[in-house]
Amino acid sequence: MADITPFNFGAHAVRVITHNSQPWFVASDVCQALGYSNTSKAIGDHLDADERYNEPLDRGGSLLVISESGLYALVLRSRKPEARKFAKWVTSEVLPSIRQTGSYGQPAFNPDQVALAHRAALVATAEIYQSVFDAVMQGQDWQHNRYMLSFNASAPEGPTVRAKAIERNACVLPITRFYAAVEDSITVDAQTLMQLVSTCTARLGHMAARNAAAAPVQGSLLR
Known part of the structure; x- marks a missing residue:
């Protein structure tokens, strides 16, 4: 059987099992801490098959455990006031503690x-x-x-x-990709392309006129 590490969320004990170098949480503990009254229904309604499995016990029987992703699915769907506190507790205390003590994997x-x-x-x-x-x-x-x-x-x-x-x-895209999109990605008709060309030409003309008007002023400063 995999190692079991108990953690306390207030008055609730939440057991964590190391399986394949990953943490799995005892489903009944999590559901009780979150306020779910029916563990089987909560797990069946919200978790996929690969987010849970039955961990065999040495003395016989098994424990239903859920993965990290399964844990978050239950937290997100819980409307209980404890849900936000529970999520913060898991991410700020439980998981860092497991990683620091080397209970599973090495933190990347x-x-x-x-x-x-x-x-x-x-x-x-x-x-x-x-x-x-x-x-x-x-x-x-x-x-x-x-x-x-x-x-x-x-x-x-x-x-x-x-x-x-x-x-x-x-069309929502960065300006750096705009020219490439115009060239081969955006579906536009010829009239739209001509209007774009006209707009760009006019903009270049305005910029050139402003630069020409500013040039004498800059030259006089140099003299």
Whole structure:
């Protein structure tokens, strides 16, 4: 049987099993800590088959355990007030402790970085759900709208996610890729291309005129 390490979340003991060098959490412990009244239903409703398995016990029987991804799935779907605290506890205390003591694997990244990444991912997932929901509900042409999603991990108030509807014919891309898109990716008609050429030509003319007007002033300063 794999090693079992107990951790305490308040009054709840949460056991962690090392399996194939990865942490697996005892499902009943997690569900009790999160406030799920029916472990079997919670696991069956929210987790895929590869996110759980039965760990055999030395004395007979087995323990249903869930993976990290399964743990996060339960946390995200829980509406209990303990869910956010539980997620922070797991990412800031449990996982760093396991990695630092060498209970599984060797950390590829700084434990604090891993904890931050987990917290940001949990917050972002919930934010994405709410932002997309709000954008669709507010959309005037909601059956055909496209939406642009932005994520800012370094916002002062914490990770933020925004979703907004964009026009059907809108092209969203960096300016550095614009010329390549015009050349072979964007589907546009000849009239649109001619208008683009005309606009670019006019812009170059304005720039040249401004440069010509500024040249005498710069020359006089040199003299």
